[in-house]
Amino acid sequence: MGWPTAMHLTAKGHSVAVVDNYLRRSLCRQENVEPLVDVPNLHQRTVIWESLSGSHIPVFIGDLTDWSFIEDVFRRFTPDGLVHYAEQPAAPYSMLNRTASMLTLRNNLETTANVIFAVKQFCPDAQIVKLGTMGEYGTPNIDIEEGWLDVDHKGRRQTFLFPRQAGSLYHTTKIMDTDLLWLYVRMWNLRVTDLMQGPVYGIFTDENRDHENLYSFLNYDELFGTVLNRFIVQAVAGHPLTVYGKGGQTRGYLNIVDTLNCVRLALENPAQKGKLRIFNQFTETFSVNQLADRVQKVASSFGLKAEIARIENPRKESEDHYYNPEHTGLLELGLEPHYLTDEVIAEMIEFALKHKDKIRPEQIFRKVKWDSDSN
Amino acid sequence: MGWPTAMHLTAKGHSVAVVDNYLRRSLCRQENVEPLVDVPNLHQRTVIWESLSGSHIPVFIGDLTDWSFIEDVFRRFTPDGLVHYAEQPAAPYSMLNRTASMLTLRNNLETTANVIFAVKQFCPDAQIVKLGTMGEYGTPNIDIEEGWLDVDHKGRRQTFLFPRQAGSLYHTTKIMDTDLLWLYVRMWNLRVTDLMQGPVYGIFTDENRDHENLYSFLNYDELFGTVLNRFIVQAVAGHPLTVYGKGGQTRGYLNIVDTLNCVRLALENPAQKGKLRIFNQFTETFSVNQLADRVQKVASSFGLKAEIARIENPRKESEDHYYNPEHTGLLELGLEPHYLTDEVIAEMIEFALKHKDKIRPEQIFRKVKWDSDSN
Numbered sequence: 001m002g003w004p005t006a007m008h009l010t011a012k013g014h015s016v017a018v019v020d021n022y023l024r025r026s027l028c029r030q031e032n033v034e035p036l037v038d039v040p041n042l043h044q045r046t047v048i049w050e051s052l053s054g055s056h057i058p059v060f061i062g063d064l065t066d067w068s069f070i071e072d073v074f075r076r077f078t079p080d081g082l083v084h085y086a087e088q089p090a091a092p093y094s095m096l097n098r099t100a101s102m103l104t105l106r107n108n109l110e111t112t113a114n115v116i117f118a119v120k121q122f123c124p125d126a127q128i129v130k131l132g133t134m135g136e137y138g139t140p141n142i143d144i145e146e147g148w149l150d151v152d153h154k155g156r157r158q159t160f161l162f163p164r165q166a167g168s169l170y171h172t173t174k175i176m177d178t179d180l181l182w183l184y185v186r187m188w189n190l191r192v193t194d195l196m197q198g199p200v201y202g203i204f205t206d207e208n209r210d211h212e213n214l215y216s217f218l219n220y221d222e223l224f225g226t227v228l229n230r231f232i233v234q235a236v237a238g239h240p241l242t243v244y245g246k247g248g249q250t251r252g253y254l255n256i257v258d259t260l261n262c263v264r265l266a267l268e269n270p271a272q273k274g275k276l277r278i279f280n281q282f283t284e285t286f287s288v289n290q291l292a293d294r295v296q297k298v299a300s301s302f303g304l305k306a307e308i309a310r311i312e313n314p315r316k317e318s319e320d321h322y323y324n325p326e327h328t329g330l331l332e333l334g335l336e337p338h339y340l341t342d343e344v345i346a347e348m349i350e351f352a353l354k355h356k357d358k359i360r361p362e363q364i365f366r367k368v369k370w371d372s373d374s375n
Numbered sequence: 376m377g378w379p380t381a382m383h384l385t386a387k388g389h390s391v392a393v394v395d396n397y398l399r400r401s402l403c404r405q406e407n408v409e410p411l412v413d414v415p416n417l418h419q420r421t422v423i424w425e426s427l428s429g430s431h432i433p434v435f436i437g438d439l440t441d442w443s444f445i446e447d448v449f450r451r452f453t454p455d456g457l458v459h460y461a462e463q464p465a466a467p468y469s470m471l472n473r474t475a476s477m478l479t480l481r482n483n484l485e486t487t488a489n490v491i492f493a494v495k496q497f498c499p500d501a502q503i504v505k506l507g508t509m510g511e512y513g514t515p516n517i518d519i520e521e522g523w524l525d526v527d528h529k530g531r532r533q534t535f536l537f538p539r540q541a542g543s544l545y546h547t548t549k550i551m552d553t554d555l556l557w558l559y560v561r562m563w564n565l566r567v568t569d570l571m572q573g574p575v576y577g578i579f580t581d582e583n584r585d586h587e588n589l590y591s592f593l594n595y596d597e598l599f600g601t602v603l604n605r606f607i608v609q610a611v612a613g614h615p616l617t618v619y620g621k622g623g624q625t626r627g628y629l630n631i632v633d634t635l636n637c638v639r640l641a642l643e644n645p646a647q648k649g650k651l652r653i654f655n656q657f658t659e660t661f662s663v664n665q666l667a668d669r670v671q672k673v674a675s676s677f678g679l680k681a682e683i684a685r686i687e688n689p690r691k692e693s694e695d696h697y698y699n700p701e702h703t704g705l706l707e708l709g710l711e712p713h714y715l716t717d718e719v720i721a722e723m724i725e726f727a728l729k730h731k732d733k734i735r736p737e738q739i740f741r742k743v744k745w746d747s748d749s750n
Contacts, residue, residue, distance in 0.1 A: 067473070095562075098442070098492050105488055106481070109551075113480055117473050140535070142528040151526055151538070153517040156697070160515070160538035163526070165557065172558045176484075176551040182540065183547045187470075187691050188746050316562050322531070371563050 010055035033221035094170035144325035147278025198252035198282030245313030247289035252282025385430035469545035519700035522653020573627035573657030620688030622664035627657025
């Protein structure tokens with residue numbers, strides 16, 4: 001998400017720097033998976049983007065868990081606001097084995113802590129926009145409110161952070177991030193927006209259309225690929241669509257274009273000092289079965305016969321549950337949703353067909369189990 | 376708490392090993408504070424204890440954040456149950472500066488994760504007894520239930536972990552520990568008891584009485600000393616009792632003897648597989664003002680004139696709040712509380728008087744602020 005966000009913000013007139021340690025690229029290499037289309041490094045991307053847009057984006061390559069690095073970054077580019085994406089982002093990877101789990105825990109907590117310390121020291125009025133995840137809430141049997149819950153109990157009332165209970169270590173580190181930011185909002189009067197994002201789908205944005213070198217990663221493997229992106233590539237590869245268990249697992253989804261707009265809206269309308277503002281960031285809910293059916297239907301119009309396989313669920317999760325999350329905050333800020341139409345699915349299938357020769361079927365599904373002995 | 380627990384468990388017939396990296400001793404040295412009475416190292420203590428009780432306690436000195444160390448420990452001593460005390464335990468230290476904060480975050484999360492991974496690998500049926508803290512709950516405006524809360528919301532119901540909102544980084548790392556254990560209880564079917572402990576006071580246990588070399592640390596400094604222990608030493612040193620702000624801050628307290636019994640009761644009556652069992656571990660609630668008044672009164676019977684000083688609160692916390700926490704679980708398991716009588720306070724004052732010459736007044740209060748620029 002970092003690169004498309006940087007392009008989008010500069011296209012809207014903001015001055016932006018990017019910081020990356022290529023963690024995702026490195027983990028993909030280690031696990032022998034790769035995005036459908038390879039992408040240039042960030043220095044190369046900024047050259048292309050500058051030639052197209054005239055906007056220069058400074059690049060800092062280093063590890064934000066290293067204080068001397070982050071200190072140097074904040075001295076050289078002191079922001080009014082920052083978007084914290086610097087986390088190991090994949091739930092299946094976080095459950096792969098002990099080493100992957102510890103990397104996820106350490107990276108996600110230490111980057112968040114260093115971001116907090118850097119903001120306190122260098123730009124205490126800057127807003128931190130942190131990417132949370134709808135997965136922090138899990139699938140409770142009550143409506144999911146937007147971050148907070150008023151609890152009436154034995155005749156008294158208290159507003160709490162909406163109670164969280166996640167289904168993977170990755171999602172749990174995002175709960176811990178929230179714990180950490182909520183502490184320092186109260187202790188140090190920081191301003192923070194937590195965007196509780198659902199799974200993102202799509203490739204194309206206003207900025208990258210027609211420029212493959214500017215696309216974000218499209219992982220279709222089980223470790224780093226999100227579900228709709230995976231189904232699209234599976235349909236094109238002639239691999240069955242891998243529905244885990246009953247397929248009733250329901251989540252909130254959004255188009256990559258909406259993600260960029262949500263992040264920009266949060267930055268342009270910052271939270272007040274001393275406030276943790278929370279938005280549920282998705283536009284529609286779908287069950288896994290609904291997504292599989294939608295992909296199957298649109299794929300058939302391309303002459304692709306996508307079979308749906310209900311396989312043993314490698315995760316531990318409810319496959320049939322209540323799910324009714326609130327999501328009005330970003331709409332009130334001005335978000336205009338791009339919904340999942342058949343045209344959007346068709347456009348993604350066309351893209352995958354164009355690159356069909358690059359699909360490596362062996363990386364589609366390797367059965368990473370949530371409770372395997374390799375943990 | 377580790378050493379008194381080990382003695383107590385062996386006295387009750389259990390076979391026990393201890394693991395320590397002397398973190399607290401090392402941090403005290405770094406910050407130039409020390410307990411009132413110096414204590415021998417663990418190897419020396421076990422020799423003394425074996426000569427008194429006949430019980431041998433194996434000692435492993437090393438860092439539990441190091442997987443190769445913890446793996447070696449679990450291979451050589453595979454427990455049926457374990458008590459996880461391996462955390463940086465001081466709230467003021469955790470707010471001292473960035474280095475102290477990062478040490479607290481890293482140590483407390485990585486020891487907990489490694490304990491979880493080790494139990495999964497070497498003894499998946501063993502119970503983890505984790506020391507939590509009542510401070511995880513903060514001071515909500517509703518009754519604090521024992522770990523869990525039934526929430527009725529818009530006509531539906533869900534049981535959640537009682538929502539947590541702590542007032543220091545130390546307490547927040549204990550929330551994160553709970554997040555982590557709750558994840559793996561569900562994913563890997565572990566059995567876990569979380570003891571939400573209030574501040575502990577006292578020095579004497581059935582096992583250490585009359586053996587100063589077996590006492591636990593009595594820190595009276597602002598960083599590592601708990602409030603009642605600090606007030607006792609302040610009264611003896613002729614230092615004003617340092618009440619922060621209005622002094623209405625109310626917490627649940629318990630005697631060190633009760634802590635040992637609680638931990639033993641939890642071990643002897645383990646949680647079921649796949650269950651996170653939570654007990655609120657304290658016996659009485661007091662406000663800071665009540666404790667100061669009690670110490671002042673008992674001190675006067677020794678001819679000590681303890682002045683009470685209401686100083687600017689270096690912490691960020693409510694100084695006047697509702698506080699009604701439940702605490703029946705451990706009583707139902709058989710806990711017989713030792714309450715804070717005047718005799719208990721007098722015994723502690725006698726101890727401090729005996730060692731009055733060792734008190735270093737300059738370490739009593741150094742004004743560690745929760746939001747200082749050194750963070």
